[in-house]
Amino acid sequence: MNQFYYDAVTKMEQAGVADEYIQGWQCGFLQNPKREDQRLTEAYEAGYADGEEKNVDNFADWVQD
Incomplete structure (x- = not known):
């Protein structure tokens, strides 16, 4: 798997970004x-x-509140 992809998704998840946006x-x-x-x-x-x-x-x- 691409390291950029993995790092970006991990960063979004840790920041609390909406699941719909991440998907x-x-x-x-x-x-x-x-x-x-x-x-x-x-x-x-x-x-x-x-x-x-x-x-x-x-x-x-x-990011969700």
């Missing part, structure tokens, strides 16, 4: 197809877009 980021990073439309959420889609770009700059926006 989207993972799917985007791994270039998996998106979920079916009725299961898409704003957090998932934001994570998917960031994952596709291998971007870890926005996940702090999705």
Whole structure:
């Protein structure tokens, strides 16, 4: 497994990022197809877009209180 991927997911989990964002980021990073439309959420889609770009700059926006 890619060390960047592992480190990014671990950092997101430790920061308390929303699960939906993390799942989207993972799917985007791994270039998996998106979920079916009725299961898409704003957090998932934001994570998917960031994952596709291998971007870890926005996940702090999705930290849960």
